[in-house]
Amino acid sequence: MGVIKKIFNKSRPSNEKDGIFFDEMKKLLGFKPIALSHYRRAFTHRSSNKTDAQGNPINYERLEFLGDAMLGSVIAAHLFTEAPTGDEGYLTKMRSKIVSREHLNELGRDLDLISWVESNVAPQHFGENIHGNLFEAFIGAIYLDRGFTYCEKFIHKKVIGPYVDIARLEGKVISYKSLLIEWCQKEKKKFHFEVYEDNGVEGQKYFGVRLKIDGNVIAKARATSKKKSEEKASQRAYFALQEKINIK
Template sequence: GYLTKMRSKIVSREHLNELGKDLNLIKFVESRIPKTHFGDNIHGNVFEALVGAIYLDRGYKYCEKFIHERVIVPYVDIEQLEGKVISYKSLVIEWCQKQKKTFNYNVYEDTGNDALKHFAVKLSIGDIVVAKARATSKKKAEERASKRAYFALQDKMSRA
């Protein structure tokens, strides 16, 4: 229900990355690797490491207090999170199921070697291709195609 959806939004990779950026935790990372070479998720990873370290050092109760007082109260906007879409793919699938429409994600191209691999995905609803997208993983390509489909079909989806 509602609480499950809100929990998943709060602990989503995207939101953890935002929290890590807001807390400016990257300044505490010491590495020989230039910060420009860190992956997209470094901010969320550092935030998770901090929470894990607090839990291990001080225990559950202190960690809970830290998260509530130092993270949720100052940085988490519940109203903003309520309207945030975490997975366009889930929205599209739920809409298709409610409308009794078939859908299919089809990888029609994968190019490059392992380090630079790209996948191209078509999203079909019924017999119509409604969106295409490319990304470095099938999952990301499917999510991008779903986002494009969502905005292309937004009027239909909001009426359902």
């Protein structure tokens, strides 16, 4: 029995630390990883300042690029098959909704990928997008470790299966700001985002914004970046003007 057990466990690293990491990655993946180095890189933050023998940085940023490409190709193929009447513009818009930064962040949080990050920065100082960045890097690591077939199966299991409902996605708004600008241009309305610094009492820099349409303030918002504050104000304006805006 001992010999048989050893044979079946031979793919698991003998080093205890690597063995634990192997077991956890196997749970996340649903199959056995082969080269753990790819997954370790996928969770290495640039603040760790790691380099290889040639002095090249070791972190997840290059894997993000690869994972993004894998996600895009698998999802594009799925949409091409499942939406046979959709033209290029429709397919592009639908793909953008699936791989939006918001959705990727949700996927990364669901898998709790941030718990594996090696970094010299405290977790509370990470930006919100680290969840999506890690998810893309993880996809890139799968591709390097097991190839396209395993990568495609993982994306279908973790992304397409539980999250991609074409009928629901058709009505999903990616950017309220883009939607509002499109509506204003269509209706010949003048719009303006009046942005100002709003530091408040929190000790952190905030940006306030007043969204004006035809000279009238329609919505106000504040957030930690200009982009977020404009999007938040646009969302509030959308709900205030919802009956007038025709979503297409």
